[in-house]
Amino acid sequence: MITRRAWLGAPLALPALLRPAAAQDAWPSRSVSVLLGYPPGGVTDFAARAVVERMGRALNQTMVLENRPGAATALANTAAAQARPDGYTLLMGTSTLAINPALQPNLTPKDPQKELTPIGTVFRTAFVLHVHPSVPARNTAELIAYAKANPGKLNFGSSGTGAVNHLCLELFRARAGIDVVHVPYRGGAAGLLDLRENRIQGMFSAVQEALPVIRDGVTRGLAISSKERAAAVPDLPPIADVLPGYDGVFWQGLFGPAGLPAPIVARAGAALREATTDTDLIARMAAQGVALTPGDGEALRRTLADETVLWGRLIREQNIRAE
The missing domain is CATH 3.40.190.150 (Bordetella uptake gene, domain 1)
Structure with missing residues (x-):
């Protein structure tokens, strides 16, 4: 049973009940x-x-x-x-x-x-798998074959342990069944510098970082880490063409x-x-x-x-x- 006091107080309570909904409807007001x-x-x-x-x-x-x-x-x-x-x-x-x-x-x-x-x-955004020209591989399948024939001899850099490009490397290593050495850096630029100098032999790099050195012939692009091709590097096939289901972005x-x-x-x-x-x-x-x-x-x-x-x-x- 609604008391007279409750009935009289209802109009006062109604605006308070409506305020949250009204605030949501007005979003964003600042x-x-x-x-x-x-x-x-x-x-x-x-x-x-x-x-x-x-x-x-x-x-x-x-x-x-x-x-x-x-x-x-x-x-x-x-x-x-x-x-x-x-x-x-x-x-x-x-x-x-x-x-x-x-x-x-x-x-x-x-x-x-x-x-x-x-x-x-x-x-x-995907990563480009690219290598120093001294590595005799021109595609993903050849890289896997070379790595299997030379276990532990290829060094791959990353922008840091646990970074996505490091995990792309680990996923590649696990799916391909190869033994390569991970070399972590503090950021991609330092790793890319060592890749240019052949102090490391490969890396998964962001597209905008890899593209200039690939165009200059400093490194050789092999593949893209996403399951689909990337518009910026349309000639690079997905790693998934060789390792089905591979997708690292x-x-x-x-x-x-x-x-x-x-x-x-x-x-x-x-x-x-x-x-x-x-x-x-x-x-x-x-x-x-x-x-x-x-x-x-x-x-x-x-x-x-x-x-x-x-x-x-x-x-x-x-x-x-x-x-």
Whole structure:
């Protein structure tokens, strides 16, 4: 039974009940921060910045990319996961969300699949498998045959233990059944310098890093790490042509904190789709070896889940440990 006091108080309570929904409908009513766990410069920052700017135009609101590098991107990832789920702090998350739980389980968020809300996919970018010209291999099959005939004699660099290009090497090594030596560097540029000088013999490099040295004949491109060809290097066949199912890429996606309301997810996702289907932006990214990949929150959820399984199993099987 409703008392007279409760009845009289109902009109006062009604606005309070409606405020959360109204706030969601009005999103964004102020600037939105988008965190990124990488420093300024580089393709990851360049792509995120361009997409965020284009999203801001779609939403008619300021969106600010904030670089928060550190702890294998865990600083940015954690700040986003712990933010209020009001849509004003989002995250440009990357492959590290799938790698860190197995490689560095002490880092937070410990379970990104539960602690973050997927909004949509942003891009995929592959790595070029290239070698010093002294290696007598002109394709993936020949490289595997040469490595098997010379176990332990080929040195392959990476931009650091646990980096995606290192995991691409480990996946290649495991699938091909070869014995090559991993040489980790602090960043891809140092490894590329040693590859030029034949101090290491091969490397999986980002497309924009590999392309100039391949064109100059300093290294020889053999294949691309993605399951599909890359527009920037269309002549390079996928490793999957020789090792079926092989697919190693670096990806980026937009996330919010767990509990992000569905209306905000939908509006942010629509703006993200406008950005990732913008023809001018697609062309700009393709020139950097980056393929914008429009996809909703469910597509991003599947990517994170699948790669958490893929990289987690590889890290455990190969006993890979963080530096």
